[in-house]
């Protein structure tokens with residue numbers, strides 16, 4: 483049986499952050515009940531189609547999955563467990579949480595209801611910057627719910643942080659890194675701010691993006707301090723304690739099939755990419771025809787092997803490429819690989835191709851080489 487990662491999209495937020503272009507919206511509380519009814523129907527239908535798969539991870543993302551009540555979330559998770567195949571007592575089951583939308587009681591309910599990993603969107607511990615980017619929580623609230631999560635028996639906690647935020651200095655980043663190390667979570671995702679078109683931040687003429695040199699100094703500081711504290715830097719933006727790499731995210735980088743459930747959720751099944759409707763009213767009517775289906779060609783799959791696989795700092799294996807495509811990577815990308823190696827952007831040793839430090843800093847340039 484093939485492995486399957488399940489992503490469940492909960493598109494609701496208390497309010498929109500100024501940098502956010504995710505498919506999510508506020509003020510939709512009155513639709514929660516209907517949304518979860520339709521979601522559970524979709525779960526049953528998709529499980530029927532995907533009965534030859536074994537579930538390897540489940541991830542509730544958003545939006546703010548912890549905005550609706552634990553009862554809705556646990557019911558949806560139970561629908562997955564009842565309808566899909568998999569050993570749910572062993573696999574990673576994550577829920578993203580906004581600190582402002584959970585308390586001790588809700589965290590205990592979620593843990594007892596089967597979620598065994600929680601991913602907090604903290605972003606920074608500076609209240610001034612949190613306010614500036616439109617986050618609804620404070621650092622104090624985050625620290626409090628982090629302890630509540632530990633007390634509720636969450637033994638696998640991720641914290642999302644961001645750098646290159648508005649008005650953020652290198653000292654601010656250093657202070658955030660010091661705090662996160664004190665908290666000692668199992669996993670840390672640390673992303674640089676990307677300015678998405680038409681967001682309030684992108685349209686704010688007073689916003690001055692962080693310059694490239696400062697951006698890299700911030701990144702280098704994060705990497706060196708977290709490594710020093712014992713974290714494994716296993717993906718460009720992800721760090722973990724040994725054995726706590728995100729199984730779900732690794733599925734994306736390894737090209738495992740995944741099904742997206744819920745409004746607008748994206749899927750990759752049998753080399754076909756598609757997504758659910760992005761019209762909320764249509765989703766609530768139970769419309770779940772595949773939208774924007776793209777059947778990946780051999781060349782698309784070869785590109786993805788590199789530009790997803792190279793995100794992992796362990797790199798990609800030349801023999802895996804040969805096994806998968808019955809051609810060597812030199813046959814397909816010989817010129818590109820030679821150029822990238824000459825420019826010190828990748829290394830090739832013992833059949834493993836990896837990004838160099840420079841390659842990490844210029845990863846977008848590296849990845850472009852694999853797209854024809």
Ligand code: SF4
Pocket residue numbers: 494495497498499502503504506544545546580603
């Ligand atoms: S909480 Fe997350 S999904 Fe919601 S608006 Fe903020 S960044 Fe976007």
